[in-house]
Amino acid sequence: MKREIWKGSEAIAEAAIRAGCRGFFGYPITPQNEIPEYMSVRMPAAGGVFVQAESELAAINMVYGAAACGVRAMTSSSSPGVSLKQEGISYMAGAELPGVIVNVMRGGPGLGSIQPAQGDYYQATRGGGNGDYRTVVLAPASLQEAADLMFEAFDIADQYRNPVVVLVDGLIAQMMEPIVWKEHPGRPLPEKTWAADGRRGRAHNNFVTSLFMDAPDCEAHNLALLEKYKAIEANECRWEELMLDDAELVLVAYGTPSRVAQTAVEHLRSQNIKAGVFRPITLWPFPYARLREIAAQPQVKRFMAVEMSTGQMVDDVNLAVAGQKPVAFYGRCGGVIPHVSEIEGAVLAAWKEGL
Amino acid sequence: MDGGLWITESRLTVVVGHFGSGKTEFSVNLAVALGKSGRPFALADLDLVDPYFCSRTCEDVLRSSGGRLIARSQRCFDADVPSVPPEVMTLLDSQELFGVLDVGGDASGARVLARYRDPLIRCGARVLCVVNGNRPLTHTPEQAAAYIRDIQQACGLAVTGLVNNTHLCGQTQLEDILEGNQLCRTLSARLNIPLTCTAVPEHLAGQAAGLLPRVFPMKLYLKKPWELPLPEKEEI
Numbered sequence: 386m387k388r389e390i391w392k393g394s395e396a397i398a399e400a401a402i403r404a405g406c407r408g409f410f411g412y413p414i415t416p417q418n419e420i421p422e423y424m425s426v427r428m429p430a431a432g433g434v435f436v437q438a439e440s441e442l443a444a445i446n447m448v449y450g451a452a453a454c455g456v457r458a459m460t461s462s463s464s465p466g467v468s469l470k471q472e473g474i475s476y477m478a479g480a481e482l483p484g485v486i487v488n489v490m491r492g493g494p495g496l497g498s499i500q501p502a503q504g505d506y507y508q509a510t511r512g513g514g515n516g517d518y519r520t521v522v523l524a525p526a527s528l529q530e531a532a533d534l535m536f537e538a539f540d541i542a543d544q545y546r547n548p549v550v551v552l553v554d555g556l557i558a559q560m561m562e563p564i565v566w567k568e569h570p571g572r573p574l575p576e577k578t579w580a581a582d583g584r585r586g587r588a589h590n591n592f593v594t595s596l597f598m599d600a601p602d603c604e605a606h607n608l609a610l611l612e613k614y615k616a617i618e619a620n621e622c623r624w625e626e627l628m629l630d631d632a633e634l635v636l637v638a639y640g641t642p643s644r645v646a647q648t649a650v651e652h653l654r655s656q657n658i659k660a661g662v663f664r665p666i667t668l669w670p671f672p673y674a675r676l677r678e679i680a681a682q683p684q685v686k687r688f689m690a691v692e693m694s695t696g697q698m699v700d701d702v703n704l705a706v707a708g709q710k711p712v713a714f715y716g717r718c719g720g721v722i723p724h725v726s727e728i729e730g731a732v733l734a735a736w737k738e739g740l
Numbered sequence: 741m742d743g744g745l746w747i748t749e750s751r752l753t754v755v756v757g758h759f760g761s762g763k764t765e766f767s768v769n770l771a772v773a774l775g776k777s778g779r780p781f782a783l784a785d786l787d788l789v790d791p792y793f794c795s796r797t798c799e800d801v802l803r804s805s806g807g808r809l810i811a812r813s814q815r816c817f818d819a820d821v822p823s824v825p826p827e828v829m830t831l832l833d834s835q836e837l838f839g840v841l842d843v844g845g846d847a848s849g850a851r852v853l854a855r856y857r858d859p860l861i862r863c864g865a866r867v868l869c870v871v872n873g874n875r876p877l878t879h880t881p882e883q884a885a886a887y888i889r890d891i892q893q894a895c896g897l898a899v900t901g902l903v904n905n906t907h908l909c910g911q912t913q914l915e916d917i918l919e920g921n922q923l924c925r926t927l928s929a930r931l932n933i934p935l936t937c938t939a940v941p942e943h944l945a946g947q948a949a950g951l952l953p954r955v956f957p958m959k960l961y962l963k964k965p966w967e968l969p970l971p972e973k974e975e976i
Contacts, residue, residue, distance in 0.1 A: 390874045390908050392760045399876070415791055415820045419759070499791050499820045559792035560964055561760045563874070563908040644966040720818065722965045 386565045393558040394419035396528045397487055397551070398427065400535035401459055404569070406485070407433035408458035410447035412440055412466060415499040416555040417489035420461040441466045445473030445486070452482040453593040455580030457539050461487035463555070464505050465496055468513065474548050475514025478610070479595025481579075483542035485535070486520070487551045489558040492720030500720025501555030501641060506697035509550050510669040517607050519614045521549040521621060522668040524639040528562035530666075536569040541621060543574045545613055552668060554693055556641045556722065623666035624675060628654065632661030633684055634732060637676070637702050638691040639665050642723060646691050649728040659684075660732060668698070676705035687739050689713040691728055693721070711739070746936055746954060747773045750866040752831070752839045754853065755903075756891050757870035758878045759845030762905040764795045766870050766939050767842035768802070769958045774838045775805035781838040782831055784810040786852050788822035789844035793962050801961055824852060832859040841865075843895075846887065853895035860897060868936055869899045871927065873906040873920035881926045888931065901936030902928055903956075910960070910967070912941055917948055 391399070398420045401409070409424040421437060428435040434451070438444035444460045451458035462470060467488040477484055490505050492498030505513075509522045521541050525531035534551060542549040581591045597603035627647055629635065636646045643664040650660045663679065665672050679685055687710050690699035699714045706712050715731035717723045747770065755767045767783060774781040785796040796811040803809075810827045811817070831839040843850055853860070869888055871878060878884040888899050906912075906920020917940055928935045937954040945957035 388874070388908055388911070389876050389879070390760065390872060391876060395759075395876070498818055500818055555792065556965070559790070561793075561909055563911050641965065644964070648966040725966060725968060 386567070388563040388565050390561055391528055391532075391564050392419060392561050393528050393531060393553065394489070395423045396532045396564055397461070397535055397558070398423040400532040401485065401539070402427055402431045402433070403566070404457070404536040404539045406457045406459050406539060407431070408448070408451035408456045409433065410436045410438050410444040410451070410458065410460050411462065412438050412444050414463045414466045416491060416501070417461050417463050417487070417558050419558070420487065420489075441469035442473065445470035448484045449473055449477050449480070449482060452477065452484045453480070453581050455577040455582045457483075457543070459485040459487065461489065463489045463491045464493050464502070467505065468508070471508070471513035474520060475512070475516055475518060476595050477548045478512070478514075478518035478520065479516060480593050481546040482548070482593065483539075483546050484548050485538045485542055485551060486548060487553070490552065490554045492718070498720035499555070501693060501722060502718060502720050503554050503640060503642070503693040504697070504718060505552065506668065506692070506694060509552050510671070510701070518610060519547075519617070519669055521545070521547060521617060521670070522552050523549065524552045524666060524668050525557065526640055526643045526664060528557070528560070529564045531557060532564050533567065533569070536571065540572050540574065543577075544572065545617055546579075547613065547617070552640075554640045618670040621667060622670045622672045622675075624672040625664040625666060627662040627664065629661035629663060629679065631684060632659050633686045634658065634660040634736060635663050635679060635685055635688045636660060636691055636728070636732070637663045637665070637688060637698070639668060639698065642691045642693055645723055645725055646728055648725045649732065652725065653729060653732060658732070658736060665698075671701045671705070673701070673705040676702065677707060677709075680706040680709040685710060687711045687713065687735060689715060689732060689735055691723065692716045693723070694718050744773065744777070744956070748777050748779060748838070750864065752841065752860065752863050752865035754841045754843060754860065754865050754867045754897065755870060756843050756850050756853075756867060756895070756899065757845065758872070758875055758887050759790070759849075760875055761845070761870040761872040761878065762907060762939065763845065763870045764793060764842055765958060765960060765962055766903055766905055767840045768795050768798045768961050769939070769956070771802055771807055771840045772805045772959075773956075774840070775807050779838040780836060781807040781840070782810050783807065783840045783842060784825065784828050784831055785842055786824060786828070787842060787844040787849060788824070788852050789849045791818065791820060795842045798961050824855070828856065832856065832863060847890035847894035850891040850895040853897060857896045866900045867897050868901045868903050870903045870905045871920065871924055873904075873923040874908055874916060879923065881923060881930055884923065884927050885931060899933055901934055903936055903939055905939040907941065912944065914944055914947055917944065918951065921952055
């Protein structure tokens with residue numbers, strides 16, 4: 386199959402269209418403007434709807450509306466814009482609406498910087514809006530993976546009727562890499578019999594809401610959501626293990642830092658330091674069980690989380706490792722990408738400490 | 741390799757093209773080549789649309805080649821504040837300083853040139869359009885021609901030369917370059933714009949030079965963070 390060179394944002398947008406997305410609603414913000422730009426050209430040609438909304442709040446609520454009608458819909462933004470969308474995401478989770486939200490993370494908090502960062506991990510994995518809900522969070526580390534995961538994102542959203550967040554840092558969206566467009570047969574999905582798409586001969590109107598007037602009803606709804614989240618945890622966990630077979634030191638990283646960590650590990654191995662990389666691909670559900678198994682292996686001496694934040698995913702690493710082995714952390718933040726040599730230095734320091 | 745005479749054919753070179761065609765990589769390499777030819781040179785970063793992978797991050801390369809960077813204030817390097825550096829006019833007014841103007845992608849990126857249209861025409865600046873046949877929206881002559889038309893319309897300048905820069909980042913093979921050459925030759929004949937050169941990663945330049953005229957060997961300066969060469973070994 387022909388390899389083509391794509392920019393991250395464009396690949397994400399094109400993959401969404403190929404995955405059957407027919408509604409894009411967004412508002413510009415750096416560093417992801419190429420997603421709406423690309424959508425504005427390609428979406429109408431694909432027979433879908435592109436709307437540059439008046440705000441991020443409007444955009445996410447348009448996704449809610451389109452999803453309620455049974456359309457595959459998405460929005461994209463960068464950190465401050467995604468903060469604005471949290472109310473809509475909570476409403477979608479409450480109303481059990483599928484939809485995809487792409488967050489191209491930049492430095493924060495507040496307006497922060499326009500350079501790549503990973504400070505939205507808590508927001509994405511813990512739910513930045515109100516209430517007991519979860520969003521599935523997919524974190525690609527290459528453009529091929531980003532393109533492939535967009536298909537999965539829409540399928541997961543439809544299967545579980547839940548919003549899915551695709552979480553990348555700005556570099557992934559802005560860089561160029563070769564990709565191949567693969568066939569995605571997809572998974573068997575239930576029909577959207579719940580969609581508010583007209584009466585269609587039904588005895589009743591379909592009604593989409595997150596409002597429950599009675600507390601016991603609302604509790605029952607929450608418990609039903611919980612069952613769904615348990616199913617997602619059981620079925621949708623993904624990760625990648627690089628050079629872990631004999632690794633004594635395990636770096637845990639996602640997105641850009643995982644690529645930098647991989648180069649650092651290759652270099653460390655040439656110095657006879659047995660390091661490897663554990664890369665969560667789903668940040669929620671986080672691959673706790675597998676990481677716990679790895680922590681139990683006798684040759685594994687310690688862990689180090691590497692992030693472009695002051696330390697957020699490291700909490701999940703600690704929950705997984707559960708005190709079996711020490712967990713260190715190395716991070717840069719605000720839009721600064723850690724250098725290969727910095728990670729190497731941090732690993733060597735942790736290594737010496739462990740001797 | 742044709743002695744690289746085309747490199748100094750024109751005092752000013754404006755580099756335009758589709759997003760991701762490799763304009764910046766080509767611009768930096770052209771500037772370095774001007775330095776090697778002994779010409780005083782400057783590279784102006786006029787990319788107002790893309791904040792990442794810009795020529796303003798290559799200042800050290802330009803300086804070590806004896807040239808300089810013209811870019812918006814260092815303090816605003818990472819800011820989302822589009823502005824053009826006033827020093828661009830010194831490049832246009834100069835008689836002897838060679839210059840490369842690295843412009844943002846697509847018509848939206850080329851629009852900034854409209855502001856310099858008259859002096860650029862007065863200077864006889866050439867406008868090179870970089871084409872990457874592996875980019876999804878420019879891999880047919882029709883698509884590439886449409887981009888060139890839009891870019892010309894946005895900046896009010898005619899493209900005077902094509903640069904075949906068909907690549908796959910670090911994974912480029914000779915076939916990619918040859919396929920891109922076919923595309924650019926068709927485009928060249930259709931639009932009556934000469935093919936100025938074929939930009940080729942250094943390690944393939946020897947092979948390509950046996951098959952194509954005007955091969956321009958390129959070093960890749962805009963690396964991803966994990967591709968950076970490790971610095972000299974330090975005490976840790």
